[in-house]
Amino acid sequence: MSEKPTKIVKPRPISGYPEWLPEERIVELGWIDEIRAVFESYGFASIETPSVEEVDVLTAKGGDADKEIYTIKRLHEDPDAKSEARVALHYDMTVPLARYVAQHYGDLVYPFKRYQIQKAWRGERPQEGRFREFLQCDIDVIDNDNLSIEFDAEMPAIAYEIFQRLNIGNVTININNRKILQGFYSGLGLENVTQVIRVVDKMDKIGPDGVAKLLSNELGLDDAMVGKCLSLAEIKTSDSGFVDKVTALGVKNETLDEGLRELEFVMNALSHIPPGVVFADLSIARGFDYYTGTVYESKLADYPDFPSICSGGRYDNLVSSYMNKSLPGVGFSIGLTRIFVKLLKEGKLDIGAKSPTTVLVAQLPETKRELAASVAQQLRSRGINTEMYHEQAKLKNQMRYAERKGIAFVWFPPSEEGAMHEVKNMATGEQSSADLLSWKP
Amino acid sequence: MSEKPTKIVKPRPISGYPEWLPEERIVELGWIDEIRAVFESYGFASIETPSVEEVDVLTAKGGDADKEIYTIKRLHEDPDAKSEARVALHYDMTVPLARYVAQHYGDLVYPFKRYQIQKAWRGERPQEGRFREFLQCDIDVIDNDNLSIEFDAEMPAIAYEIFQRLNIGNVTININNRKILQGFYSGLGLENVTQVIRVVDKMDKIGPDGVAKLLSNELGLDDAMVGKCLSLAEIKTSDSGFVDKVTALGVKNETLDEGLRELEFVMNALSHIPPGVVFADLSIARGFDYYTGTVYESKLADYPDFPSICSGGRYDNLVSSYMNKSLPGVGFSIGLTRIFVKLLKEGKLDIGAKSPTTVLVAQLPETKRELAASVAQQLRSRGINTEMYHEQAKLKNQMRYAERKGIAFVWFPPSEEGAMHEVKNMATGEQSSADLLSWKP
Numbered sequence: 001m002s003e004k005p006t007k008i009v010k011p012r013p014i015s016g017y018p019e020w021l022p023e024e025r026i027v028e029l030g031w032i033d034e035i036r037a038v039f040e041s042y043g044f045a046s047i048e049t050p051s052v053e054e055v056d057v058l059t060a061k062g063g064d065a066d067k068e069i070y071t072i073k074r075l076h077e078d079p080d081a082k083s084e085a086r087v088a089l090h091y092d093m094t095v096p097l098a099r100y101v102a103q104h105y106g107d108l109v110y111p112f113k114r115y116q117i118q119k120a121w122r123g124e125r126p127q128e129g130r131f132r133e134f135l136q137c138d139i140d141v142i143d144n145d146n147l148s149i150e151f152d153a154e155m156p157a158i159a160y161e162i163f164q165r166l167n168i169g170n171v172t173i174n175i176n177n178r179k180i181l182q183g184f185y186s187g188l189g190l191e192n193v194t195q196v197i198r199v200v201d202k203m204d205k206i207g208p209d210g211v212a213k214l215l216s217n218e219l220g221l222d223d224a225m226v227g228k229c230l231s232l233a234e235i236k237t238s239d240s241g242f243v244d245k246v247t248a249l250g251v252k253n254e255t256l257d258e259g260l261r262e263l264e265f266v267m268n269a270l271s272h273i274p275p276g277v278v279f280a281d282l283s284i285a286r287g288f289d290y291y292t293g294t295v296y297e298s299k300l301a302d303y304p305d306f307p308s309i310c311s312g313g314r315y316d317n318l319v320s321s322y323m324n325k326s327l328p329g330v331g332f333s334i335g336l337t338r339i340f341v342k343l344l345k346e347g348k349l350d351i352g353a354k355s356p357t358t359v360l361v362a363q364l365p366e367t368k369r370e371l372a373a374s375v376a377q378q379l380r381s382r383g384i385n386t387e388m389y390h391e392q393a394k395l396k397n398q399m400r401y402a403e404r405k406g407i408a409f410v411w412f413p414p415s416e417e418g419a420m421h422e423v424k425n426m427a428t429g430e431q432s433s434a435d436l437l438s439w440k441p
Numbered sequence: 442m443s444e445k446p447t448k449i450v451k452p453r454p455i456s457g458y459p460e461w462l463p464e465e466r467i468v469e470l471g472w473i474d475e476i477r478a479v480f481e482s483y484g485f486a487s488i489e490t491p492s493v494e495e496v497d498v499l500t501a502k503g504g505d506a507d508k509e510i511y512t513i514k515r516l517h518e519d520p521d522a523k524s525e526a527r528v529a530l531h532y533d534m535t536v537p538l539a540r541y542v543a544q545h546y547g548d549l550v551y552p553f554k555r556y557q558i559q560k561a562w563r564g565e566r567p568q569e570g571r572f573r574e575f576l577q578c579d580i581d582v583i584d585n586d587n588l589s590i591e592f593d594a595e596m597p598a599i600a601y602e603i604f605q606r607l608n609i610g611n612v613t614i615n616i617n618n619r620k621i622l623q624g625f626y627s628g629l630g631l632e633n634v635t636q637v638i639r640v641v642d643k644m645d646k647i648g649p650d651g652v653a654k655l656l657s658n659e660l661g662l663d664d665a666m667v668g669k670c671l672s673l674a675e676i677k678t679s680d681s682g683f684v685d686k687v688t689a690l691g692v693k694n695e696t697l698d699e700g701l702r703e704l705e706f707v708m709n710a711l712s713h714i715p716p717g718v719v720f721a722d723l724s725i726a727r728g729f730d731y732y733t734g735t736v737y738e739s740k741l742a743d744y745p746d747f748p749s750i751c752s753g754g755r756y757d758n759l760v761s762s763y764m765n766k767s768l769p770g771v772g773f774s775i776g777l778t779r780i781f782v783k784l785l786k787e788g789k790l791d792i793g794a795k796s797p798t799t800v801l802v803a804q805l806p807e808t809k810r811e812l813a814a815s816v817a818q819q820l821r822s823r824g825i826n827t828e829m830y831h832e833q834a835k836l837k838n839q840m841r842y843a844e845r846k847g848i849a850f851v852w853f854p855p856s857e858e859g860a861m862h863e864v865k866n867m868a869t870g871e872q873s874s875a876d877l878l879s880w881k882p
Contacts, residue, residue: 009501011544011763014450014528017491021548022555025487041821042826043798043848046466050574051492055516060450067517074564075496075510086614087455088516103452107462109795109845113828114463119492123515133491150831253785267734269810315771322452354550355750357484369515369591369710380482387484387554390591404550 016124016132018341023354023406028340032117034165035137035334039115039386040254042158044139047114049096051121052087057099060321069121089121093138093333094318101142102322102355110144111151116301117336129307129338140331142318147264148330152294152314153269155332159298159310160273162334167350168343170301171309174236174281177263178313181282183256184232188225194289195219200233201285208233233283239271240264242280259293266294290315296332306342310334358441359386360402361424362395366415375413375421378436402426409441457565457573459782464795465845469781473558476578476604478773480556483599485580488555490537492562493528498540501762509563530562534579534774535759542583543763551585552592558777570748570779581772583759588769590703593735593755594710596773600739600751601714603775608791609784610743612750615677615722618735619754620705621687622726624697625673635730636660641674642726649674674724680712681705683721700734707735731756737773747783751775752810794847800827800864801843803836807856816854816862819877825862827852843867850882 013019020028020434035422036046052072059066068410091095093116101112103431108226116138124130139158141151155174163171181200185193199214206214208230215221228249229363235245263280270278293314300306312332320326343349361376372388379386387407389398402410411434423439424431461469477487493513500507512529531537531631542553557579560789565571580599597614604612622641626634637676640655647655649671654672656662669690676686684701704721712721727736733870734755741747753773761767802817813829820827828848830839843851844867852875853863864880865872 007501008761008765009495009497009763011495011498011540013544014491014493014495017493017528019491020489021545022486022488025489029487040797041826042799043796043826045463046470047463048461050455050460051457052452052458052574054452054455056450057452059516060448067515069516070513071516072511072513072530072562074508075512076499076508087458089513099452103454104462109842111831115798121492121513133493146832148833149622150829154574154829154831165764269814311598320449322450324449343735355484355486355554356481360484373710382481384810385482385484388591388595390589390595391587392589401550 005124014017014038016126016130018131018133018337021354023351026353026356028336028347030175031166031336031340032135032137035162035336036115036117038158038162038165039137039139042113042154044113044115044141045117047100049090049093049116051089051119053090053096053099055088057322058088058090058095061095063394064377068124070121070123091122092120093118093136096138097138097142098318099322101327102319105325109342111147112142112143114142115139119270121323129335129342131337132283134335134337136330137334137336139333140312140329142327142329144327147330149265149294151330152262153266155294155312155330156266156270156272156278156296158260159296159332159334160162160277163298166339168300168339171277171298172301173276173278173296173298173310174284175263175266176280176282177259177266177293177342178285178295179255179259179293180263181259181285182230183253183259184246184249185229186226187251187253187256190221190225192259196221196229197285198287198374200229200283201287203233203283209386212227223400235280235282236244237280238275238278240267240280242267242282246282248376262293286313290317292316294330296377300339300342303342303346307338308335309339355387355407356385356409357387357405358384359396359409359411360407361386361388361411361413362398363389363392364395364412364415365392367413371417372413375411375436379411379439384441399424399426457567457571459572459574459778462795463787464792465790465792467797468790468792469777470782472607472777473576473578474605476777477558479599479603479606480578480580483554483595485554485556485582488535488541488557489559490531490541490557492530492560492860494531494537494540496527496529498534498763499529499531502536506777509565511562511564529684532563534559538579538581538583538761543760543769546764546766552588554581556580570702570776570783572778574627575778576777577775578777579772580774581753583768583770583772584678585768588755588771590706592771593703593712594707596712596735596753596771597707597719597737599715600773600775601718601738604739604751607780609741612718612739613742614719614733614737614739614751615725616704616707616719617721617725618700618707619726619732620696620700620734621723622700623706624694624700625687625690625692625767626670628692628694628697629669631660631662631666632811633660636648637662637670638726639728641670641724642728644674644724645876645879663741676723678721679716681708681721683708683723684843685822689722698874703734704745705877727752728753731758735771741780744783744787748779749776750780756792794849796828796846796848797826798846798848800826800850800852801839801848802827802829802852802854803839804830804833805831805836805853805856808854812858813854816852816877820852820880825882840865840867 025105067086185196215226291313295313297308298310314330316328317326318329376386376388410424423434510529550634626637653667656667717831732754736754738749757769758767774808779819817827817829851865864875
């Protein structure tokens with residue numbers, strides 16, 4: 001009924017768009033399940049926004065991301081048709097969240113606690129840790145007027161629990177508060193606080209000497225001021241010890257004090273997490289303008305040069321581009337694709353079975369199909385993933401199929417109802433009789 | 442730190458791109474979980490393909506879908522930059538599956554059993570049952586040379602189990618075999634079999650009289666032939682009774698016989714499904730050229746005029762556009778968004794809580810934060826979704842929050858470790874003491 005195509009289009013990977021084999025996807029899906037389970041265990045509800053937003057919505061805030069936006073357009077646009085809304089793929093989940101809250105404002109209950117596990121797209125040059133299509137796992141809480149600082153402390157606890165469950169090695173969670181930076185620099189008498197923050201944020205990339213040079217040459221800070229800025233950025237403690245260290249630098253400012261109190265609260269509330277994970281790190285700034293309090297960054301401890309795998313913070317002003325209000329919020333975003341690809345490349349993922357099947361029911365010449373099917377159905381009804389071998393094939397080939405897919409057990413139904421079932425454990429090679437109604441993997 | 446934007450971009454829904462409130466999304470997510478669980482219980486592995494394919498890959502087969510393809514392009518394309526690969530959003534999961542199998546051919550184990558739950562995009566005019574962005578749930582098995590007919594029988598069993606679990610009312614699954622149509626029309630002496638199939642496929646829309654008119658006027662069939670075609674299309678049985686009815690029409694053809702045997706096997710293998718669900722329906726044709734054997738369609742029994750919610754079939758030729766092979770496969774696709782939107786509109790969905798939280802731990806002035814936090818953590822560690830009320834607020838407001846989000850229980854921790862906990866059941870209003878270590882929702 002169908003004709004052979006005349007031309008074969010040879011498929012190839014598209015740069016920047018990762019794709020996994022089934023055995024890799026099983027691990028990725030397991031991660032998504034764990035992240036979702038932790039988010040929900042803290043009472044955050046799933047939402048999904050469309051993959052696209054109106055271009056005006058995406059670009060309302062302006063900024064660097066604009067140049068990475070992908071618009072969509074029909075391949076054969078009818079020139080006479082009234083043009084569709086001008087839409088583009090979202091490049092993160094922050095703008096969609098803001099638009100969602102503004103659009104459904106009256107239908108949501110506050111504090112509005114949502115998570116969002118979705119693809120995002122950016123037209124960047126693909127390179128390590130950067131993709132054109134990637135999966136982000138975002139969690140945020142938004143309130144109507146005031147948002148309790150306790151949420152700022154809950155976020156790193158949620159992130160820590162996820163990292164534990166994903167089994168991705170040690171992770172450090174570094175926390176700061178923008179009010180400390182803001183207040184400290186203001187207290188020093190600096191006017192261009194935002195620019196100072198942007199320069200200090202480059203510490204990771206250009207080191208203290210590079211930062212010092214920029215502060216002095218480009219922003220005109222004198223040596224004493226540069227010294228204070230660097231001293232602040234060097235403070236890193238695993239408890240609330242940072243307060244005394246900052247105080248010792250002798251800068252007085254109300255916003256600074258407020259930031260210190262907030263960060264102290266957060267660090268104290270996280271004291272149940274084992275040492276070596278959470279740090280008050282006063283060099284963390286997060287470049288984005290919209291953070292106004294607590295900020296977070298997380299690193300894979302084994303790969304200190306690898307970019308942050310989970311970041312976020314508190315903002316006061318999420319929705320003001322879309323409605324006449326300023327709702328405060330706090331949240332973070334896990335770069336799932338970034339972590340997954342890194343650890344896959346490093347050989348650190350536990351890649352196993354190519355199938356979710358636990359039991360393969362063998363096809364035996366002496367067993368009726370109905371009997372084999374009823375065995376499979378009974379195992380499934382007890383929550384055991386079970387597939388039937390549907391081809392007439394030598395037993396050797398059936399075993400080889402189970403082995404190649406990583407299926408743990410092969411089941412041999414009897415030739416007649418009521419007779420003995422047998423199960424082979426593929427890992428040990430052991431084969432023994434089994435009771436269909438009580439057997440467990 | 443951030444400035445007020447000068448202009449507010451008022452957000453509005455984008456036509457054809459559905460979006461749900463948290464309480465609706467919870468139902469949708471529950472559906473996805475059930476569908477995935479059933480797919481995996483039969484041993485099908487998840488894969489995900491990128492949202493985009495190269496335009497050449499998407500259009501290799503040609504056909505009507507081409508005009509609905511959305512290409513993507515950077516908002517600010519650098520005119521000097523070497524152009525990126527020309528890519529477009531996929532419009533279904535069939536082309537991506539074919540490309541995936543061809544590309545990873547040597548890395549897969551056959552029969553390759555995969556499911557794929559992903560968004561797809563089509564630039565169509567939004568109307569009932571049609572969206573620009575929608576979620577499809579595809580399941581297929583592909584083999585290397587021969588694919589057992591048992592898989593043709595397993596597919597409707599999987600679909601039936603899913604429909605049961607989704608609680609979407611009665612569904613009918615109608616099955617045919619293209620070989621019956623092909624063989625019957627050939628046996629009648631018709632040459633333009635494909636055109637006849639296309640005309641008969643319009644039965645649903647234009648009725649038997651309309652089909653008769655087209656067959657006679659456009660394809661030049663005489664009255665006797667038209668009569669036979671209509672008689673075939675009228676055959677619909679809930680068991681293998683269709684075989685005798687077709688035989689009684691007196692057409693002899695080998696392909697017809699093969700089709701009858703295959704459909705008979707499928708119907709017999711599905712005899713465990715309660716009556717009124719599965720039908721051999723010889724009017725079903727599925728317009729697509731690539732189906733070569735069994736074909737499926739499913740309907741919501743309460744909405745007979747609503748389009749098919751789940752369709753598919755067997756094909757011999759999935760990958761031939763992308764590699765020099767013809768691999769056989771069989772599968773189906775559930776139009777999740779289509780079903781969800783229809784039942785939402787009809788008020789048939791059980792929309793409940795706005796949150797996954799089971800227990801809200803109240804904030805009491807006399808209870809230390811650490812104690813409340815440890816209560817929440819202990820409940821979570823026992824798999825109970827638990828959130829803390831993080832604001833200092835009157836108890837009345839805390840209860841109202843729980844009520845509005847549909848949280849089932851409010852927990853009152855004691856003022857000191859070791860004292861009595863209490864729990865309020867929000868549905869009954871009953872409040873009683875509870876043991877933290879053994880309490881269950």
